[in-house]
Amino acid sequence: MSSIQDSHFDLFHLPARYSLDLDALEHAYRTVQAQVHPDRFAAAGEAQKRVAMQWATRANEAYQTLRDPLKRATYLLSLRGVDVGASENTSMEPAFLMQQMEWRERVEDAADARNVGELMALHQELRDEERARFDRLSALLDNGADQPAAEAVRQLMFLERVAGEISRQIERLEH
Incomplete structure (x- = not known):
């Protein structure tokens, strides 16, 4: 052992x-x-x-x-001496920040309109985005690009939070 x-x-x-x-x-x-x-x-x-x-x-x-792919990435980075710094490092590329704002507005608008179909479509869009980003993360980590991988992890953490919020909104509206 x-x-x-x-x-x-x-x-x-x-x-x-x-x-x-x-x-x-x-x-x-x-x-x-x-x-x-x-x-x-x-x-x-x-x-x-x-x-x-x-x-x-x-x-x-x-x-x-x-x-868990996200936990595995964070752990692997920690073994390499890279702290993802999710709580204190919130800097991200401007295009992703703009996309974040758009997603959040769409969630809020769909929830206010009680539009479960729109929330489900947005949830699927986020899951598709996650899959693409996990593929990119895999390539970054397996090629030793640790700092870009750390940013990719932070972005994926955000996507998971938004997807969770969408799930909660759908559940709330369906009950």
Whole structure:
């Protein structure tokens, strides 16, 4: 077994890169979980039970991080010494800022008009935009362009927030 301090990638014996074989991740996670699951240590002493619980928690955390594309990108950048700085670094390219304002206005207008169809169309538009941006993010990360990748992560975080707001508005209007 690896050290509990190893990277998430090392824990699962996967290459530290953004493009990841999700089936291999799933298999590696199940293998680690089978080795450290607390039920295997039911008859063990308290110290061994605690260690097993720490390993199981660590494996769950690593798995949740690596299977989520945005969390994986943020984590990979942190391993490379790049802080995405989502809360304090809000600078983005002007074209994206303009697009943000347009999306927010469209969400507000559609919600005010109680237009679920428009909200659903906008939600799909954002998801399509996310897919394209995730493809770009993958290329940036796998080519070591860390600073542009950090900005791409911040933009994707914004897109996720807007998509979440749209989902909440749709739910509110449908009930």
